[in-house]
Amino acid sequence: MKRLAVLLSALALSVGAVAEEGASPTVAELEFGGAWSLTARALGLDPRWLRFDLRDHGVQRVTLAYSELHSASLRGGRTPFRVEGTHASLPAGWVATGNTTAGMPGLGDSLRRVDAGTERQRLMLGFQRTLGPVWSVDTDLRREVRQGSRVRGLMSGITGGNSRAALVAVPVDDVTDVIDIKLTRDAGRSQFSIAWHGASYQNQFDSFSWAVPFAAHPAWAPGAGHPDAIGRMALEPSNRFHQLTVAGALRVGQGARITGDVAYGRMRQDELFLPYSENPALVTTAPLPRPSLDGRVDSLVGNLRVTLQPNPRTQIAASVRYDTLENRTAQDEWPYVAADSQFQRAELAARINLPYGHREQRAELAVSHRLPGRTRLTAGWRHQDIRREFAESRGATENTIRVGLRSSVETVAFSLDYRSSSRNAREYDGRVPYVAGRVPGTVGNSAFENHPLLRRYNLTDRDREQFAVRMDWSGSSGLSLGANAQRAEDRYDDAFFGLNRGRVRQVGIDAGYQLGDRTQVSAWIARDAFLTGQRGRSFTAAPGTATDPDRDWSFEGRDRVDSHGLSFNTAIGEQATIVGVDLVRSHARSRFDTVVGPALTSAPLPEVRSRVDGYSLHATVPFGIGRSLRLALEHERLRGTDFATDGVLPDTLANVLTLGEGTPRYSMTWVTARFRHRF
Amino acid sequence: MKCVTGTLLAALVLTVAAVADQGGGGLTCTTCHAPDEIRHTPHGSGGLTGQCVACHGDSVSHFARGPDGVRPPTDILYDYRTPVSAQNAVCLDCHRGELDHAWHGSAHHQESLSCTACHTIHQAEDLVLARETQPVVCFDCHQRTRAELSRASRHPVHGSVGVGAVGLTCTDCHAPHGSSTPGELVRATENQTCYDCHAEKRGPFLWEHAPVQESCGTCHAPHGSNHADLLVARTPWLCQQCHMAQFHPSTAFNGTGIPPAGAAHSLLSRNCMNCHTQVHGSNHPSGPGQAR
Numbered sequence: 019m020k021r022l023a024v025l026l027s028a029l030a031l032s033v034g035a036v037a038e039e040g041a042s043p044t045v046a047e048l049e050f051g052g053a054w055s056l057t058a059r060a061l062g063l064d065p066r067w068l069r070f071d072l073r074d075h076g077v078q079r080v081t082l083a084y085s086e087l088h089s090a091s092l093r094g095g096r097t098p099f100r101v102e103g104t105h106a107s108l109p110a111g112w113v114a115t116g117n118t119t120a121g122m123p124g125l126g127d128s129l130r131r132v133d134a135g136t137e138r139q140r141l142m143l144g145f146q147r148t149l150g151p152v153w154s155v156d157t158d159l160r161r162e163v164r165q166g167s168r169v170r171g172l173m174s175g176i177t178g179g180n181s182r183a184a185l186v187a188v189p190v191d192d193v194t195d196v197i198d199i200k201l202t203r204d205a206g207r208s209q210f211s212i213a214w215h216g217a218s219y220q221n222q223f224d225s226f227s228w229a230v231p232f233a234a235h236p237a238w239a240p241g242a243g244h245p246d247a248i249g250r251m252a253l254e255p256s257n258r259f260h261q262l263t264v265a266g267a268l269r270v271g272q273g274a275r276i277t278g279d280v281a282y283g284r285m286r287q288d289e290l291f292l293p294y295s296e297n298p299a300l301v302t303t304a305p306l307p308r309p310s311l312d313g314r315v316d317s318l319v320g321n322l323r324v325t326l327q328p329n330p331r332t333q334i335a336a337s338v339r340y341d342t343l344e345n346r347t348a349q350d351e352w353p354y355v356a357a358d359s360q361f362q363r364a365e366l367a368a369r370i371n372l373p374y375g376h377r378e379q380r381a382e383l384a385v386s387h388r389l390p391g392r393t394r395l396t397a398g399w400r401h402q403d404i405r406r407e408f409a410e411s412r413g414a415t416e417n418t419i420r421v422g423l424r425s426s427v428e429t430v431a432f433s434l435d436y437r438s439s440s441r442n443a444r445e446y447d448g449r450v451p452y453v454a455g456r457v458p459g460t461v462g463n464s465a466f467e468n469h470p471l472l473r474r475y476n477l478t479d480r481d482r483e484q485f486a487v488r489m490d491w492s493g494s495s496g497l498s499l500g501a502n503a504q505r506a507e508d509r510y511d512d513a514f515f516g517l518n519r520g521r522v523r524q525v526g527i528d529a530g531y532q533l534g535d536r537t538q539v540s541a542w543i544a545r546d547a548f549l550t551g552q553r554g555r556s557f558t559a560a561p562g563t564a565t566d567p568d569r570d571w572s573f574e575g576r577d578r579v580d581s582h583g584l585s586f587n588t589a590i591g592e593q594a595t596i597v598g599v600d601l602v603r604s605h606a607r608s609r610f611d612t613v614v615g616p617a618l619t620s621a622p623l624p625e626v627r628s629r630v631d632g633y634s635l636h637a638t639v640p641f642g643i644g645r646s647l648r649l650a651l652e653h654e655r656l657r658g659t660d661f662a663t664d665g666v667l668p669d670t671l672a673n674v675l676t677l678g679e680g681t682p683r684y685s686m687t688w689v690t691a692r693f694r695h696r697f
Numbered sequence: 698m699k700c701v702t703g704t705l706l707a708a709l710v711l712t713v714a715a716v717a718d719q720g721g722g723g724l725t726c727t728t729c730h731a732p733d734e735i736r737h738t739p740h741g742s743g744g745l746t747g748q749c750v751a752c753h754g755d756s757v758s759h760f761a762r763g764p765d766g767v768r769p770p771t772d773i774l775y776d777y778r779t780p781v782s783a784q785n786a787v788c789l790d791c792h793r794g795e796l797d798h799a800w801h802g803s804a805h806h807q808e809s810l811s812c813t814a815c816h817t818i819h820q821a822e823d824l825v826l827a828r829e830t831q832p833v834v835c836f837d838c839h840q841r842t843r844a845e846l847s848r849a850s851r852h853p854v855h856g857s858v859g860v861g862a863v864g865l866t867c868t869d870c871h872a873p874h875g876s877s878t879p880g881e882l883v884r885a886t887e888n889q890t891c892y893d894c895h896a897e898k899r900g901p902f903l904w905e906h907a908p909v910q911e912s913c914g915t916c917h918a919p920h921g922s923n924h925a926d927l928l929v930a931r932t933p934w935l936c937q938q939c940h941m942a943q944f945h946p947s948t949a950f951n952g953t954g955i956p957p958a959g960a961a962h963s964l965l966s967r968n969c970m971n972c973h974t975q976v977h978g979s980n981h982p983s984g985p986g987q988a989r
Contacts, residue, residue, distance in 0.1 A: 075739050076791075087853065087864040138864075154794060162894075171967060171974040173988045179944030181988070183962075183972045194896045202794070209798045215884075219896035251974075251989045252981035254897035261885065265877075267798035275801045279877050281885040287901050287980075294983050306982055313901035315910070319885040321877035325801040330780070333809075335802035339877070341886060343910060347901050354983035369985040374907050384807055392777060394809070409907065424808075426777070451907070455985070467942045474939040476908060476915050502840060517938040526840050544844035550930050554941050556949045564943070571949035573934055579923050581844040604847040606923035608931065612951035621952030626931075628849040628923055656849060661955050662965050670956060676966040682849075 081144035092134035092169050092187060093684060095677030096668055098125055099132075099186050099228065106172075106186050106228040114233035114244035117175070117182065119669035121233055129668060132677065134187040136166030152205045160196040165189075169677065174230040174249050175359035177237045178559075182357075184231055184675035188253075191222040209267040215283075217259040225252050225292055231675055235359075241299030242359035249358050250296040255289035261317070273327030280320045287313040294362060295355040302362040307350035314346045315375070331388040339380040345373035345407070351457055366460050372408040372451060379403045396422035400439075408454050411477045416441035429492045437484040446512070448472055469555055469564060473513035481509045496532035501525075514553070521549040537588040548577040556618055568617035579606040596638040604630045628658035648692040655685040725760070735819040752787050752818070775813045788812040796874050803875025815873065828866040835867045842920050850928075851921030869893075870919070888913055902978030904985050908939075909977050933968045 069083040099106040109128045115121040140162045148154045167187040174182045200213035227250040234243025241247055261283030268276045288310045294302045323337035353368040355361070363369075384398040398420045405413035418439035425432045452467040473479075488502040508520040528542035553572045557563035587598035608626040636650035660681040668678040726749040735741035740752070750756060754772025762768050773779050773787060789796060792812075800806055815825045815834055824830040832854055836843040846854050853864045867873070870890055872883050884890040891913045892899045898909065908915040916935065917927045924931045930938070933950055941947045945963045948954075954961030962971055970976060973987045981989035 085864065089853070148794075169967070171971045171988070173972045173974075179946075181972045185967065185971065192897060194894075196893065204794050206793070211798070217892070217896060217899075219899065221897065252979060252984065254977075255900075255902070255980045257896070257899050257901075259889075259892070259896075259899060261889075263885065265798055267801075277798050277801060277877075279799075283885070283889070285899055285901055287899075289980060291903075291980070291982050311901070311903050311980065313903070315901045317886070317889075319877075323799075323802045323877070325806075333807070335807065337802060339879075345901060345905075345910070352903075352982055352985070354985060356983065357988065358983075371903050371985075372905065372907075373901070374905050374910055376911050384802070386807055386809070388809075396807070406911075468939075469941045469947065472939075472941045476912075476939075504841070515941055524841060524844075526844070528840065542840065542843070544840065546841075546844060550934070552934060552938055554937060554947055554949065556947050558943050573937075573949075575931060575934060577923055579844070579848060581847045583843075583847070602847055604844070604849070606848060608923065610931075610934075610951075612949055614949045614951070618949050619953055620949065621958055623952045623955065630847060630849050658849065662968065665956060666960075666965050671960050671962045671965055671971075674962045674966060674971045676971075 076148065078147040079144070080146075081142065083140075083142040083144075085138075085140045085142075087138040087140070088135060089138075089166075090133070090135035090684070092132065092677065092679055093682065095132045095134070095169075095185075095187070095679040096129040097132045097184075097186060097677055098122075098128035098130070098231065098668075098675075099184070100130075101167075101187065101189065104189065104223050104226045106188075106226070108229045108231055108244075112229075112231065112244065114231060117232045117235040117238075117243065118672040119675055120672065122231060122669065122675075125669055125675075129678075132187050134167045134169050136164050136168065136190050139163045139165075152203050154202045154204070156198075156200040156202065158196070158198040160194075162194045162196075163192075164194070165191050170226070170251070171674070172226075172228050172249055172251060173357045174228075174232055174247065175235055175238050175242055176357040177235055180673060182230075182232045182235075182673050184228070185677045186228060187677075188226045189223065192254075193220045193222070194218070195220075207269045209265075211263075211265045213263040213265070215259075215261040215263065218256075219254075219258070220256045221254055223253050224255070224289060225250055227251075227296060230358075238359040239297070239300050239361050241297050246297075246299070247358065248296045250292060252292050255287050255311075257285060257287040259283060259285045275325045276323070277325075278320070278322040281318070283317040283319075285313075285315040285317070287311055294353075295358045297355075297358045300355055300358070300361055302355060304353045304362060304365055304368075307352065308348070311347060313373075315373075316344045316346060318342050318344075333386045335382075335384045337380075337382045339378070339382075341380075342377040343375050344377075345375040347371070347373040349373065366457050368457055370455050370457065372455055374406070374408055376404060376406045378405075391425075392427070393423070393425040396420075396424070406477075408451050409477055410448050410450050410474060411443040411446045414441050414443040414477070414479075416480075429494070431490040433486075433488045435484070435486040437482075439480075439482045441480040441482075443478050443512070446473060446478060469515055469557065471514040471555070473510065473516045475510055475513065475517035478510055478516075479512040481511070483507050496534075498530045500528045502527075515555060517550065517552045519549070519551045523547045536590075536594070537586075539584075539586050541582070541584045543582040544580070546577075546579045546581075548575075548579075550575045556614075566615075566617060568615040571612060571614045571618060571620075573613075574611045576609045576611075577606065578608075579604060581605075593640055595640065598634075598636055600632075600634040600636075602630075602632045604628075624659075624661050626658070626660045626662075628656065628660075631655045646693075648690075650690045651687070652690060653685075653687045657683050735821075738818070738821055738823075740818055775811065781809045781811045784811045784813065788816075797872065797876070799872070799875035799877050801875070804881055805873060806875060831866045831868065835873075845918065845920035845922070848921040848923050850923065850925055852919065852927070854920075891919075898977045900978050900980075902980050903982065904975075904979040904987060906976055906978055906987060932970070933963050936969045 072080040098108055100109065111124065113124050115123060140160065143159045145157045146154065167189050169185055170188045171183045172186055174184065195218045197216045198213065200211055202211040203209065227248055230244050230247035230249055232243055261281055263279060263281040265279035270276060290310045291306055320340040321337065323335060326334040328334065349370055351365065351368040351370055353363045353365050380400065380402045382398065382400040386394060386396045388394045400418040402416040403413065416439055418437060420435065420437040422435040423433065448468050448470050449466050453461050484506040486504040488500070490498065490500040492498040504524040506522045510518050524544065524546045526542065526544040530540040532538050551574050553570065555564065556569045556571060563569055581604040583602040585598065585600045587596055589596050606628045610623040612620055614620040632654040634650055634652045636648060638646055638648040640646045658681050663679065663681045666676055666678060668676050670676065752773065756771040758769045759771050773783065775784055817823050825834040845851070854866060870882060872881050876882055878885060878887065880887065882890040884893065888910065916929060918929050919927065922928055928935055937946065948963065950961060950964045953959050954964040963969055975984060975987045975989065979987045979989050983989050
């Protein structure tokens with residue numbers, strides 16, 4: 019209600035312009051006809067959006083735009099931390115009597131509400147101009163400032179696989195600058211362009227530190243627990259990216275066309291490293307191999323496409339694509355400190371960074387042929403070959419075929435699509451990244467990290483089938499109906515552990531009705547059902563557990579999402595005032611089923627549900643020539659239940675100090691108005 | 698002299714008016730077709746005022762009724778009766794420069810879409826060109842995307858939940874006139890498109906997460922999901938599809954890990970991300986586990 023009052027107050031201040039909260043805030047729109055046009059949309063409250071568009075049609079265009087975008091990621095959390103700048107401190111007198119959340123006697127009294135979210139402020143300037151009969155230039159500049167906070171897990175100590183962590187809303191303050199300049203020559207028969215894309219990301223904070231709330235575990239090194247310990251994490255480093263793109267197209271005879279482009283880019287990142295540890299009591303004798311990463315990744319993307327129209331009924335498109343990401347970042351040995359709680363690793367136990375890279379080549383052929391009447395057949399074939407560095411499988415090839423039918427008879431349109439693909443991975447060795455990331459000679463021949471029978475789903479064999487059908491009918495009475503169904507299934511037959519199968523089933527119905535030229539109704543319903551099936555083996559460091567089939571488990575996740583929408587608009591009165599209502603609802607339900615071997619225990623998990631509801635009641639009142647006022651009452655609500663957060667208090671988990679925020683939920687109502695005057 | 702000049706100018710104006718009237722210009726057309734909002738568009742208010750024939754053809758036969766008393770249609774009709782290539786050729790006479798070189802062979806080209814399948818010419822505001830209304834046009838065909846953008850975790854695209862969404866529109870990521878990138882994305886690769894707004898994830902990092910540099914889509918559903926953070930599946934099981942090391946990465950998570958039976962730190966709250974918070978990459982010398 020308070021929010022609504024603020025909105026109404028501002029609405030009055032805006033003198034009947036537009037105020038919107040949480041939606042696109044078109045507030046006022048002015049258009050001047052003639053050689054130049056000016057469009058301004060502005061003045062919403064939260065967020066704001068302002069856009070000036072100056073056009074001299076066919077000659078030049080200047081666009082200046084400003085927008086704000088809010089994103090809330092945490093509402094109603096509770097934390098004992100007080101964040102100032104880039105440090106989170108604990109309240110004075112904080113007592114930790116143990117190395118779990120149970121050993122924090124002052125926790126309840128110290129909790130304060132915390133919310134998290136970011137606001138993006140974006141300023142854009144665009145300029146387009148024709149330079150004579152064939153040349154034109156197109157420039158876009160953009161600066162985006164993002165501020166706010168986001169929740170991060172701050173890990174404080176580790177013993178074996180058990181770590182301690184606290185969730186904290188960590189400040190965000192960064193700036194992204196983007197520039198695009200494109201020079202184009204269009205001579206009708208041929209086109210050519212050269213473009214430069216530059217992007218710079220500047221993070222105002224290089225790190226975040228915090229007071230460790232847990233008392234030291236006996237296995238931790240000295241000074242690793244409260245009150246002495248300070249943890250520190252590196253935030254996303256500043257980076258930059260430049261890319262040069264050359265593109266061209268040439269028409270060869272009637273109906274034939276060759277197009278191609280090459281884009282060469284380079285990513286750089288060279289932020290100074292933090293020390294191995296913030297804990298002065300820890301022994302760190304080995305220095306950093308380098309003061310900064312001096313990271314560099316080169317990308318090269320090339321495309322060549324030939325399109326043919328051998329006869330008026332047939333179209334053919336053949337294309338090849340080359341996409342490579344070459345990571346030129348140097349590798350070093352990093353004798354790290356685990357979670358600021360252990361002495362520095364011996365050099366032989368150091369980790370080696372892995373600069374992942376890949377190369378993908380793709381060839382594709384698509385054919386479309388129109389039969390007599392209004393029927394069209396489509397077919398396509400695609401071959402992909404991908405190679406990766408430091409991956410379990412050096413690469414894979416995938417072949418895809420597709421066929422389709424488009425047909426319409428009088429008022430009925432029909433389409434059918436079928437697609438089948440088969441991916442064959444090269445030899446899979448799950449130890450590759452494990453061995454590559456360790457000092458040579460320190461890994462035994464039988465040692466592994468991930469279970470040897472695991473197959474990562476993006477790296478292993480996969481068979482995929484997709485089927486889609488759609489039918490539309492348009493009647494002369496103003497009624498139209500449509501129905502569609504899709505089914506897709508993935509099978510990973512080579513995966514003993516990991517993802518075995520995935521399946522998506524979707525159906526949808528939509529309808530529209532036009533009653534005269536004054537009333538329109540449309541509605542749609544969609545149901546999506548997802549199934550994922552995976553298997554695993556729960557094992558520990560104890561001998562024999564990794565090979566014990568009694569420790570196997572299988573998991574099935576089933577999601578069902580029902581969505582529907584309704585839109586009704588009608589013009590009433592002589593003035594043709596348009597009144598309408600829009601409704602959208604999405605209801606998701608997830609079920610989980612775990613089956614375990616006799617050596618493990620299991621219990622069912624409750625369903626997870628979420629429900630999004632939105633509606634808008636609106637009226638557009640025209641008055642005078644070219645003037646209208648649009649008023650709307652809008653509402654959106656999220657509700658749900660989730661075992662991961664429902665009833666989970668800050669100290670529910672022994673090893674993680676959570677925010678206890680519960681399942682995300684919100685309800686927002688706002689009033690908007692838009693005034694338009696067209697000259 | 699002034700008199701002669703005035704006479705000449707008057708004659709010129711009358712001649713132009715007569716030619717327009719005889720030649721199928723806007724004046725004749727509007728005799729029967731009430732002028733609509735096209736007057737407020739560049740097609741009606743700029744240099745093409747009244748030139749209906751520029752888009753609809755000379756349509757000489759349309760000016761007389763046939764033996765059955767019905768006027769034959771105009772030469773170019775923007776429906777199935779005129780080949781799409783002929784329809785589009787009219788538009789491209791003026792708008793060739795706005796059609797990227799990648800149009801031919803693109804998804805929309807292969808589907809034989811006409812310009813008017815998406816663009817409205819006679820309305821003062823072409824819905825697909827306005828950021829707020831553009832998705833409504835796209836959703837006409839991309840209905841699955843409309844449903845995805847209605848889910849609890851989604852990109853804030855205009856109109857995705859009717860009213861509550863703000864900020865993005867389809868063309869922020871997609872190039873409807875064609876692109877060389879799969880999915881008709883605006884940048885050279887999928888990830889480069891994502892980095893436009895998520896530049897902090899570009900890196901390179903000291904400790905990379907292998908799939909991140911290759912494809913954001915390995916873990917994320919870009920339009921929307923019923924799982925948090927637009928993930929394609931729920932964590933921790935999504936993570937376990939690739940990570941199955943000893944102890945908690947391979948644990949069989951189930952109801953024994955939630956209250957009152959238990960409280961598994963890899964299942965509750967932000968589960969894996971309770972600790973591995975830098976899942977997109979870490980630049981901390983002590984962060985090989987993406988927890989620093």
